[in-house]
Amino acid sequence: MTLVKSTLGRRAFIRNTGLAGGGLVLGFSFFNSCKPKVAEAVGMELEMPKEWFEINGYLKIGDNGVVTIMSPNPEIGQNVRTSMPMIVADELEIDWKNVVVEQAPLNTNLYSWQVAGGSRSISSSWQNLRMAGATARQMLKEAAAKAWQVPASEITAIAGVLSHEASGNTAGYGDMASAAAQLEVPEQVELKEITDFSIIGTTRKNVDGKKIVTGKPLFGLDVQREGMLIAGLVHPPAFGKRLKSFNADAAMGMPGIKEVFSLKLYEDDFDKMAFHFTAFNEVLVVVGESTWQVFQAKKAIEVEWEDAPDVTQKMSMFGNQMEVKHPAGMENSEGHMSKLKELIARNAKVARKDGNPEKAFKNAAKIVERSYSCPFLAHNTMEPMNFFAHVTEDHAELLGPTQTPEWMEPAVAERLGLPLEKVDIQMTRQGGGFGRRLYGHFMVEVAAISQRMKAPVKLVYTREDDMTQGIYRPAYYATYRAALDADNNLIGFHVRAGGIPESPLFANRFPAGAIDNYLAEDFTVDTNITTGAFRAPRSNFIAGAEQSFLDELAEEMGKDPIDFRLELLKRAEENPVGNPESNDYDASRYAGVLELVREKANWGQNQEGIHRGVSAYFCHQSYVAQVLDIVMEGDKPVVEKVTAAIDCGIVVNPGAAANLSEGGAVDGIGHAMYSGLTFKDGSAEQTNFDRYRLIRHAEAPKAIETHFVKNDIDPTGMGEPPFPPIMGALANALYKATGRRYYNQPFITDKPPLVG
Amino acid sequence: MATFNLKINGKTQTVDVDGATPMLWVLRDHLQMVGTKFGCGIAQCGACTVHLGDNAVRSCQLPVSAVGEQEITTIEGLSEHGDHPVQKAWLEVDVPQCGYCQAGQIMTASALLKHNPNPTDDEIASAMHGNICRCGTYTRIKKAVKIAAENNS
Numbered sequence: 001m002t003l004v005k006s007t008l009g010r011r012a013f014i015r016n017t018g019l020a021g022g023g024l025v026l027g028f029s030f031f032n033s034c035k036p037k038v039a040e041a042v043g044m045e046l047e048m049p050k051e052w053f054e055i056n057g058y059l060k061i062g063d064n065g066v067v068t069i070m071s072p073n074p075e076i077g078q079n080v081r082t083s084m085p086m087i088v089a090d091e092l093e094i095d096w097k098n099v100v101v102e103q104a105p106l107n108t109n110l111y112s113w114q115v116a117g118g119s120r121s122i123s124s125s126w127q128n129l130r131m132a133g134a135t136a137r138q139m140l141k142e143a144a145a146k147a148w149q150v151p152a153s154e155i156t157a158i159a160g161v162l163s164h165e166a167s168g169n170t171a172g173y174g175d176m177a178s179a180a181a182q183l184e185v186p187e188q189v190e191l192k193e194i195t196d197f198s199i200i201g202t203t204r205k206n207v208d209g210k211k212i213v214t215g216k217p218l219f220g221l222d223v224q225r226e227g228m229l230i231a232g233l234v235h236p237p238a239f240g241k242r243l244k245s246f247n248a249d250a251a252m253g254m255p256g257i258k259e260v261f262s263l264k265l266y267e268d269d270f271d272k273m274a275f276h277f278t279a280f281n282e283v284l285v286v287v288g289e290s291t292w293q294v295f296q297a298k299k300a301i302e303v304e305w306e307d308a309p310d311v312t313q314k315m316s317m318f319g320n321q322m323e324v325k326h327p328a329g330m331e332n333s334e335g336h337m338s339k340l341k342e343l344i345a346r347n348a349k350v351a352r353k354d355g356n357p358e359k360a361f362k363n364a365a366k367i368v369e370r371s372y373s374c375p376f377l378a379h380n381t382m383e384p385m386n387f388f389a390h391v392t393e394d395h396a397e398l399l400g401p402t403q404t405p406e407w408m409e410p411a412v413a414e415r416l417g418l419p420l421e422k423v424d425i426q427m428t429r430q431g432g433g434f435g436r437r438l439y440g441h442f443m444v445e446v447a448a449i450s451q452r453m454k455a456p457v458k459l460v461y462t463r464e465d466d467m468t469q470g471i472y473r474p475a476y477y478a479t480y481r482a483a484l485d486a487d488n489n490l491i492g493f494h495v496r497a498g499g500i501p502e503s504p505l506f507a508n509r510f511p512a513g514a515i516d517n518y519l520a521e522d523f524t525v526d527t528n529i530t531t532g533a534f535r536a537p538r539s540n541f542i543a544g545a546e547q548s549f550l551d552e553l554a555e556e557m558g559k560d561p562i563d564f565r566l567e568l569l570k571r572a573e574e575n576p577v578g579n580p581e582s583n584d585y586d587a588s589r590y591a592g593v594l595e596l597v598r599e600k601a602n603w604g605q606n607q608e609g610i611h612r613g614v615s616a617y618f619c620h621q622s623y624v625a626q627v628l629d630i631v632m633e634g635d636k637p638v639v640e641k642v643t644a645a646i647d648c649g650i651v652v653n654p655g656a657a658a659n660l661s662e663g664g665a666v667d668g669i670g671h672a673m674y675s676g677l678t679f680k681d682g683s684a685e686q687t688n689f690d691r692y693r694l695i696r697h698a699e700a701p702k703a704i705e706t707h708f709v710k711n712d713i714d715p716t717g718m719g720e721p722p723f724p725p726i727m728g729a730l731a732n733a734l735y736k737a738t739g740r741r742y743y744n745q746p747f748i749t750d751k752p753p754l755v756g
Numbered sequence: 757m758a759t760f761n762l763k764i765n766g767k768t769q770t771v772d773v774d775g776a777t778p779m780l781w782v783l784r785d786h787l788q789m790v791g792t793k794f795g796c797g798i799a800q801c802g803a804c805t806v807h808l809g810d811n812a813v814r815s816c817q818l819p820v821s822a823v824g825e826q827e828i829t830t831i832e833g834l835s836e837h838g839d840h841p842v843q844k845a846w847l848e849v850d851v852p853q854c855g856y857c858q859a860g861q862i863m864t865a866s867a868l869l870k871h872n873p874n875p876t877d878d879e880i881a882s883a884m885h886g887n888i889c890r891c892g893t894y895t896r897i898k899k900a901v902k903i904a905a906e907n908n909s
Contacts, residue, residue, distance in 0.1 A: 078853070
């Protein structure tokens with residue numbers, strides 16, 4: 001065992017043994033129902049205890065030995081509601097079948113990083129979750145030691161049973177829970193050895209599986225309350241437009257409609273965090289009795305829009321002040337592309353320079369230069385934006401899907417004029433996140449609407465509202481150049497990357513550190529189209545571009561693409577260029593996933609009719625390599641198989657992690673191949689799934705296989721890393737299959753067009 | 757507003773709504789049956805799939821006035837105890853990520869198996885084409901449909 005100092009805040013151990021049936025940490029239930037007598041634990045029904053004893057903020061133990069474990073983070077499909085409690089349960093030493101999982105509310109005193117972002121849920125709470133379980137185990141042992149008058153060190157705890165071999169005493173956790181809850185929190189706790197994990201590292205099925213397949217209310221959109229009204233919004237039809245005037249007479253006369261009004265979300269001087277941002281600060285609101293009535297009434301409002309002026313938004317990001325310029329005017333996709341091509345040379349700024357790249361390119365026998373691009377993307381979570389609020393004079397209750405409850409709480413409090421402690425935010429299961437729900441303006445909107453209506457309100461966006469509201473994945477553009485000497489050796493490397501409005505460049509990632517003469521530059525283009533984080537921000541383009549370029553370069557140099565990458569990584573590991581500290585990645589782990597995928601995919605054994613592409617990338621502290629196989633059915637490329645190798649440290653729940661790997665591959669193939677949002681006169685040209693193409697069943701790989709590197713490194717990111725590299729593997733396999741390179745996403749519209 | 761007597765999951769339900777109201781919203785807002793999901797509102801994503809008789813239909817494009825005597829089955833009524841072969845297969849494969857589209861996927865898959873108990877991979881892909889999964893669980897869905905077909909035969 002590893003002895004560690006308990007670093008859980010003292011407030012994580014506020015205990016409340018006097019209260020039966022809930023304690024301090026209250027879960028929420030739909031339809032205002034009472035706490036059920038029987039709860040569903042991991043797919044089966046469990047008898048609930050008569051009394052709960054709260055040991056710490058992460059868990060409570062029932063008098064019958066059933067354990068409730070709080071899942072602190074937002075669940076967006078990354079399966080933290082299963083994986084986070086697994087970590088607590090393992091250290092607690094409880095049989096998984098006796099565990100009930102509850103979604104924790106936002107509580108910044110008890111939990112840290114209640115955010116679904118940066119693939120950090122597991123990694124940022126790993127120690128706290130382990131400590132919560134280990135501390136409770138220790139307290140149970142101490143309670144038993146007291147009762148049996150034996151040293152705690154002689155007591156074992158296995159699968160919810162405490163035993164003292166010498167005296168023959170045994171007791172269940174439920175028997176000792178009351179006494180344990182009275183004890184002082186130990187100063188130090190013993191964590192298990194990694195080799196002793198019995199739940200971590202084993203596949204446990206989604207704790208909500210049964211509810212999902214039977215259609216139980218789980219999601220924000222499913223929230224129903226007595227007297228609840230429905231609200232819908234109407235925002236300007238184009239970026240660069242704002243509200244001038246409106247006439248709601250017709251809408252007000254429609255059945256079920258209560259009120260139509262304009263809503264200004266933030267005051268001009270409000271000190272915004274980047275995640276509070278909304279493209280349209282003034283919108284029209286329709287409130288009515290039912291969703292369909294509200295959707296119909298929205299169409300009946302007569303609105304006049306006007307051109308908005310240049311706007312400079314001041315906002316902060318984790319304490320750093322920044323200014324974002326939104327120039328006036330209606331933008332077009334053609335204009336975007338020509339601006340990117342025009343400004344790439346003029347505005348590029350050096351982000352990293354090693355050696356003498358200018359000289360290397362001057363002396364080169366051959367220069368390979370290629371440019372890559374991708375369009376804006378909408379997140380398109382399957383569950384459109386929505387949120388519930390019930391605001392009274394001195395309290396606000398919010399419930400729904402958000403990736404950032406902690407960061408949105410101050411904005412809600414400020415808008416309502418309530419102190420922070422009067423705002424309670426709880427999270428539902430969420431129908432996808434992908435970064436979209438990091439930006440919770442809809443929470444502030446619904447809170448303001450509920451306050452005005454003096455009623456509980458659920459705000460519901462239509463798909464069109466959702467797809468045209470902004471916060472898109474930026475459009476990016478990059479040019480790669482490589483200098484080769486007369487012997488075909490790589491002597492210089494140059495990347496120049498930019499985007500609207502941010503650059504996708506990671507100057508210190510591979511191949512930085514592996515090439516003597518290296519230059520990385522970036523540039524940006526202002527826009528009034530709003531953008532935000534989208535699954536693996538920036539990596540989600542630059543990985544595919546870089547990995548396509550390396551593939552082309554390997555071919556030019558007459559090398560196997562995996563061997564070529566491994567040679568570069570060997571250089572970066574053994575004799576890194578520049579200050580080794582400045583290279584973001586671990587070259588040996590990077591090489592590790594390439595070697596693993598080479599072995600598992602039988603790379604090098606060419607099979608008739610199978611065209612393969614490889615790619616590898618590092619982001620969110622994890623390493624992913626993928627091999628993608630294409631077969632041609634007539635002139636249509638079909639993805640036959642994806643083989644992935646992943647190093648994300650200790651894998652908490654391998655089945656769930658494999659699901660994310662599969663989803664990342666499908667998501668990456670889909671967006672690189674089919675998806676894109678284009679603009680005409682400031683308006684998105686795709687407003688729903690009839691014109692916005694998302695990958696569908698027949699276009700998904702026929703098989704996806706995932707292999708994890710086994711090591712003892714604390715867990716790193718898993719939700720995002722499998723997404724970016726597959727775009728490179730796809731482009732590289734398409735080249736093998738069709739004989740041409742694809743540079744511009746979505747590949748389906750790259751010229752000449754692909755069939756399919 | 758008009759009164760409609762609807763046969764849903766073996767029971768008769770009476771609602772008083774505008775006849776143009778899509779079944780999706782009758783189910784969700786008026787009958788508090790929220791298992792059927794809203795995704796796009798234009799029959800392009802499949803999240804709102806229910807059975808009308810034996811056929812999978814998009815309830816967002818099905819006006820309540822068009823239902824008449826036809827029997828509607830929703831995810832809540834697919835089986836009494838959540839043990840329809842398709843639901844069991846979904847749990848066995850542990851299909852869902854976010855889970856939002858899965859009710860619609862299950863309703864399409866169960867209608868497919870009613871008409872075609874042993875579909876090929878291509879038939880599965882073709883029948884499921886109208887159901888988007890944004891998380892990308894397609895390979896698991898295909899596996900689950902095949903298991904359900906095997907267990908059902």
